[in-house]
Amino acid sequence: MTAVAEAPAQKVGEVASFTVTMRVMRYLPDENGDAVPRWDEFQVESHGTDRVLDALHKIKWEQDGSLTFRRSCAHGVCGSDAMRINGRNRLACKTLLKDLDPSKPITVEPIKGLPVVKDLVVDMEPFFASYREIMPFLITTGNEPTKERLQSAAQRERFDDTTKCILCAACTSSCPVFWTDGQYFGPAAIVNAHRFIFDSRDEGGAQRLEILNDKEGVWRCRTTFNCTEACPRGIEVTKAIQEVKRAMITRAF
Ligand code: SF4
Ligand code: F3S
Ligand code: FES
Numbered sequence: 001m002t003a004v005a006e007a008p009a010q011k012v013g014e015v016a017s018f019t020v021t022m023r024v025m026r027y028l029p030d031e032n033g034d035a036v037p038r039w040d041e042f043q044v045e046s047h048g049t050d051r052v053l054d055a056l057h058k059i060k061w062e063q064d065g066s067l068t069f070r071r072s073c074a075h076g077v078c079g080s081d082a083m084r085i086n087g088r089n090r091l092a093c094k095t096l097l098k099d100l101d102p103s104k105p106i107t108v109e110p111i112k113g114l115p116v117v118k119d120l121v122v123d124m125e126p127f128f129a130s131y132r133e134i135m136p137f138l139i140t141t142g143n144e145p146t147k148e149r150l151q152s153a154a155q156r157e158r159f160d161d162t163t164k165c166i167l168c169a170a171c172t173s174s175c176p177v178f179w180t181d182g183q184y185f186g187p188a189a190i191v192n193a194h195r196f197i198f199d200s201r202d203e204g205g206a207q208r209l210e211i212l213n214d215k216e217g218v219w220r221c222r223t224t225f226n227c228t229e230a231c232p233r234g235i236e237v238t239k240a241i242q243e244v245k246r247a248m249i250t251r252a253f
Pocket of ligand 2: 174175176177178186187220221222223224225226227228237238241
């Protein structure tokens, strides 16, 4: 009988591990609210599929429980973990360490333009105040309808892109105009205004355009495109802003 060579045992699910240096900006205000931000370095044992969020969890759970950051869904849906990673706004839960060249230190900072509360947590209230101002809800007049408000596929397509926003603030906090004084409405508020202005069922478009015709509104945009590059949902943010500007001039929407 001929002997049959056995195939080498296959190790299922094995991925390379490596050690990555995480440089994390720390900010721990004292009783007077004063503090000087500093960089802390951590060595983190990681695996091939680990994300920046996994590395931050390992630091918090195994090395320094005081490290503070926001996260919830861990799957790119809730928008709570936008941070500046290697100098670019990204979601920590959608950024793989291996895509960042883990042979070099990976820097993690809070997003810019909003007050830092602690470590990577910023005060989102100014961001949400602008969001609330553009009235992010369907506005209709008259009696309640007796049947469904129908919409054609083409009408739905008109604002499809801007429905994808998860309010992570990666766009607004990457905008140099917003950095100057924090007064500009910012791309996220305009994206969410766009979502309703171009919805055929909505009747509040003129009001929203009036709100954004403010000195802190759409005309402050300098078409820098940082917002479009930063958006983790791939929304064409600058294009949406241009469409709102055009609607303001033509009143066609
Ligand atoms: Fe985030 Fe994109 Fe929405 Fe801006 S437009 S808040 S980057 S999802
Ligand atoms: Fe700012 Fe985006 Fe305009 S980065 S300047 S809102 S194109
Ligand atoms: Fe929800 Fe990253 S934790 S988007």
